[in-house]
Amino acid sequence: MLRINRLKIEINTSNGLYGFDEEFNGGLNFIASEDNTRGKSSIIASIYYCLGFEEIIGGKGEKVLTSVYKSRLEDGDAVWPVLESGAYLEITNGLEVITIYRAAKMENRDNKLITVYHASINKLRESAVFYEDMYVHMPNSATNIKGFHRFLETFLHIELPLVPATDDVTRKLYLQLIFAGMFIEQKHGWADILSGMPVLGIRESKKRVIEYILNLDTLDNEKKKDKLRLSESSIKQRWEALVKGLLQIVGGEDCEIQGLPLNPRIISEEELSKIMILKDNERLDNYLVELDKQLEKLVLFKPKIVDNFDEIQDELEATEKLMDSYEETVFKHRRLISSENSSIDRLTNSLEIIEADIRNNKDAARLRNLGSELELSTSKDKCPVCNQTIKDTLIPDLDDTHVLQVMSIDENIRHLNAQKEMLEFARRSHEQNRNLLYENIEQAEQNLFKLRRLAKSLRSDLYSTNDNLSESMVYKRIQIDNEITKLSSISKVVINELEVLRDLSDEWKEYLKDKSSLPNKKFTELDEKKLRTLRNFFIDNIKLFGYKSVLNVNEVEISLDTYLPVIEGFDMKFDSSASDNIRAIWAFILALLQTSNKTSGNHPRVLMFDEPAQHSIIVNDMEQFFNTISKVKDGQIIVGITVKDNDTRQAIQKLNPETYKFIMVPNKAFQLISDN
Incomplete structure (x- = not known):
């Protein structure tokens, strides 16, 4: 699990240190402002940035951050140049607490560098605190020991599966893709379900993420199939190379090989023993015996x-x-x-x-x-x-x-x-x-x-x-002796290669056994149950949130190909109004968490919505959404919201105050902490 405990942002300017420092509850948290330009999204972006997930926003490095981190900070009528900036994010996995620091602007410190403190923010100044530097957005940062995302994967007790990539190899299902199913950012996230997912070269990435979150058995089956495909390809390539090599070796001495199977199959010991080399339509061992006799005769003959x-x-x-x-x-x-x-x-x-x-x-x-x-x-x-x-x-x-x-x-x-x-x-x-x-x-x-x-x-x-002395007889003796040496060498090579062929045959047998053990059905009974649960939660949610674009929402199904909601086999977005599309995104993202919690899935149990009230959502539906997420058990939800109108403010105030924390961003998100 992932839980965000605290966020502390520091921006050094020529006028002094500005910052933001807030703690978050384990349940529902609102980060609110009266206007959409107060810095609320800048605060939320720093969470993405500290976790190395800024690709969900649409880029890498400090480019995704606003100018307040990089160039200038406004304080009333004054504008101050930014000298340095960075953020501390305190998170927990339920057992351990760490603090992540990542600089946005700092001389002699690259933004790919992340420092992990094995302590809470309050204890960073203690001398005994252990910390280590790691890197992000560099080759192998998801696999190498000093790669931050590998560390984060281990810290969150996440075991990322290997999935097929677009270049026909298998790679880890990146954390950025998984969290794109939980962190819905303002600019791209509300276009469609999981639309904020970055392009990282993973084939059918949305499908793979849903499989992982729900912990579907079909993911293991897909992994087994991919492994079998690789095994089949490897055996075929090695078999073909071995056969081609043998044919070239024996063909070079005007021989041929009989009984050699050209394609992979299970070869019995009897069949293996019948594979033989022929020379002038005669078994090579018999041919060598005749050459030995000829050589012996020439040696004994008076030259x-x-x-x-x-x-x-x-x-x-x-x-x-x-x-x-x-x-x-x-x-x-x-x-x-x-x-x-x-x-x-x-x-x-x-x-x-x-x-x-x-x-x-x-x-x-x-x-x-x-x-x-x-x-x-x-x-x-x-x-x-x-x-x-x-x-x-x-x-x-x-x-x-x-x-x-x-x-x-x-x-x-x-x-x-x-x-x-x-x-x-x-x-x-x-x-x-x-x-x-x-x-x-x-x-x-x-x-x-x-x-x-x-x-x-x-x-x-x-x-x-x-x-x-007879020169021809001497020449014959040399020629025959050379031929015996070459043919004997070929015989030894073929014997050794047939041992390799035996091993390949055994590998092929294991491949066929593993292939036959794959389930005939695409989904196990447990998978079917999980997908039914996802559908039920999704339909209950869209009913609750006022989805009206379909007359009978019970006609909505979860596609068995994409695991996304469809109507009569088509993406339900095609029949949805803009506001109903937003409701569908609420419903589906929430349904993934609900299903995972009910069926022991892999969801990290954290959600983040930046400006969920898109496209003039009516206040009653927004109230239902807030009320539903406030009751989610075993999960943290952070919502960035603009409360410019009274309806939105009242929708929040109707909630039980014990079920949420309300963080009001003042006129500007970053306040002066100390001046020069």
Whole structure:
């Protein structure tokens, strides 16, 4: 809970120290003045300012404060320059008391700096008082240990939920948003329900605030859904990256991997064991065994040219034949790539033409529709003079039996879009074919490089003396040994990655379990009860406050999408007069507190209304409003009110004097305390 105990404002001028110092009761408090320019709103603004909630007023820092804090103070006919200014706000959470100090104007002290004294205002001068400096309206001030709003959250025993933000991440539901549902300021707050809520990048902020205040279970469900969405996205991204990495690794050595699931799913141990690497359509482990045998055979074989001259000749011929085959493949693929590029260019040109046609037809359709709205005859395909049908083509009809059917603009657009989709599909297919050809050429050229080196060694063997060592056999041994090393390394990498895949499969299984455990219904029974309670309080309040814009107020519902009052699915503001809109704001803000108190919600149990008597509210309804808020139990309410007319003054005087405190602001809110 939050309770404001005392507010002390100090403004140092060249004429001396001016200020305001008042204590507040736990129930209803009026801050009143006989005119709306006496400084009442300046006093209320300092409460926002000390709490770091000035964004509700419409800005940050001292900009939201009036000139009396920043530049000049009027005292009768005299105007005094302001030298320094600041405010002390004493608050309690029901157990502890602290005093918040924030400067509005002070040399060498930034307005983002807030000092928190762990004592009441009366004890600030005591030497043993512990105090600490914090900051507000800076990055991470809601999360870092020296951030004031993090401290305030802890002090008020508020546990802010993580909610989705507009940039698709989750952030804390800021205190400024929550208190915008309790502090209704004069300039923006009376435009609509929760209209003073600042824009802080939280998605559906009004909805999130109401969920939090009422402590709806759906907020936890939304958090779980967001967490599951993030988990799903993370698993899919890591799974895709793992699969892509494995395919690149094995593809680099002209291998392929079989049985690898491309998308997340639960993989059994049996399925995992069936995932294998293939080389030349053979299991990699079998292929490695054969390479080991070949290497062993080459090591044992006597490496003299005289011993294997005929074999070298035969192998050179086979190698050259294989080289010719690869060269032919490269040449053939390069021709095919040229053909694919030509097809891609033609399709791209055709797409550009079709896209231009689509734009032109859409422009024509817009002009036609615009003409239709202006009720021009030509836009309806009729002559404005004779009313005969105008053909949208200059091609004449052949005769009665041969009528040339011409498509309309809308039919043209649909036809062109279909053609565009077909051409885009064709272009993608050609691009995929071209990419595959490039990959085949790269692999063929790698093989050609190896075969050319082998052929060179074989030729060297043929033209060397008989006693020379066989260069080709040495080369083969090196080549096979290198291949064994590379393929063995790939095998180890794949084995390790399959362990990661097993872990991802387990994560996916947990994700599916958590997803299946989400409730099928959007609202729990307790949530439905709380929303019914909110509706009942709201309807009782608008009846009491004289709401007349709807014949039957029992038709008002609380939207299950926005949690705001609606009539037949529409925002009730659309059917409300200006004064009834004010009554609806009274009723709803009060209903949130009433519902939270009755159903153990999270409301901090404080309300503040600055000038609630907007748009000529009749005195009887204002009396009902004052009487209702004076009877609110377990909550503090501060009302800024102008009592220029007798009706407003009498409405307050009719209240039980024991139920409220009346703070009358004199001619000017800030009085001279000490002069120079």
